[in-house]
Amino acid sequence: MSLYSIWVLEYAYVKNYNVSGVLYGAHNQGYLKLPYAYVVIKGEGHVMMVDVGYNHHDYGQVLADRFGVEAWHSPTDVLGQIGIAPEDVDTIFITHAHFDHMGNLGEFPNAHVYIQERELTRAIWALSQPARLSFVSIATDPADVLACAALAQQARLTLVDGDRENVLPGIDLRAAPDTHTFGSQYVVIRNDGKAQSADPWVLAGDLIYVYENIEGDGSVIGVEQMYVPVGVAVGSQTNLVFATEDIMIAANQEVGRVIPVHERRLVERFPSRERESGLRVSEICLARGEPSRLG
Numbered sequence: 140m141s142l143y144s145i146w147v148l149e150y151a152y153v154k155n156y157n158v159s160g161v162l163y164g165a166h167n168q169g170y171l172k173l174p175y176a177y178v179v180i181k182g183e184g185h186v187m188m189v190d191v192g193y194n195h196h197d198y199g200q201v202l203a204d205r206f207g208v209e210a211w212h213s214p215t216d217v218l219g220q221i222g223i224a225p226e227d228v229d230t231i232f233i234t235h236a237h238f239d240h241m242g243n244l245g246e247f248p249n250a251h252v253y254i255q256e257r258e259l260t261r262a263i264w265a266l267s268q269p270a271r272l273s274f275v276s277i278a279t280d281p282a283d284v285l286a287c288a289a290l291a292q293q294a295r296l297t298l299v300d301g302d303r304e305n306v307l308p309g310i311d312l313r314a315a316p317d318t319h320t321f322g323s324q325y326v327v328i329r330n331d332g333k334a335q336s337a338d339p340w341v342l343a344g345d346l347i348y349v350y351e352n353i354e355g356d357g358s359v360i361g362v363e364q365m366y367v368p369v370g371v372a373v374g375s376q377t378n379l380v381f382a383t384e385d386i387m388i389a390a391n392q393e394v395g396r397v398i399p400v401h402e403r404r405l406v407e408r409f410p411s412r413e414r415e416s417g418l419r420v421s422e423i424c425l426a427r428g429e430p431s432r433l434g
């Protein structure tokens with residue numbers, strides 16, 4: 140019996156994203172389609188999200204144009220596909236402070252937001268560096284940092300320091316500092332509510348972009364398989380490899396229980412529906428009594 144239903148909702152995509160960004164060391168391997176997506180979790184009286192996308196105006200649009208984002212749709216439109224309105228969302232877990240994950244906080248007036256304290260303070264530190272050092276803030280929208288300050292003023296922000304178990308029943312936040320970003324976190328859903336869950340899901344943020352980050356080709360060094368970290372990182376690839384190890388432990392060593400939102404082939408592993416815009420909904424699991432939203 141599952142406590143929660145989980146859906147991954149695409150809200151935009153980049154048609155041609157350089158593979159070197161998603162796989163460390165993958166030079167001259169061309170381009171792939173990179174969906175932009177967020178996650179809805181529903182159950183136990185809550186509607187939660189993992190990340191919220193971005194708003195396609197002001198600096199959000201500037202960044203989106205720079206990264207070649209297409210087919211952007213609003214949260215009202217995207218969440219509407221599964222019968223949910225932005226006002227219904229009561230809890231938001233932000234995996235990291237990149238614009239495409241955190242850039243839409245203003246659209247969720249009733250939500251309490253969780254982010255790692257380190258992610259927010261280091262984002263401000265990164266933004267304060269001179270322009271020649273702006274690699275460290277390359278996908279950060281300063282307006283998102285200001286949005287967090289406003290949420291704090293409204294008592295709707297929790298800054299998490301490291302791991303936090305049972306932030307809601309069966310849901311854990313796990314810190315992965317100095318990886319893809321300075322204070323990334325991922326979300327573990329123990330969907331049977333047990334401490335040693337037989338039904339876990341790991342919402343990986345950008346610690347995993349594609350399945351090859353886990354099931355990478357190790358033949359270059361004579362092993363069958365090895366973790367290949369994501370290419371984009373302000374921390375270290377070493378930290379990413381060990382975060383992947385922790386993610387796989389949380390996922391009971393099943394790759395299919397790790398949910399990477401930028402993975403274009405998620406729809407091949409889970410029931411899904413594609414709409415005219417080319418955006419897809421994947422239904423990861425359904426809680427008891429919850430109807431499918433793919434009909």
Ligand SMILES: [Zn+2]
Nearest residue numbers: 235237319345
């Ligand atoms: Zn990112």
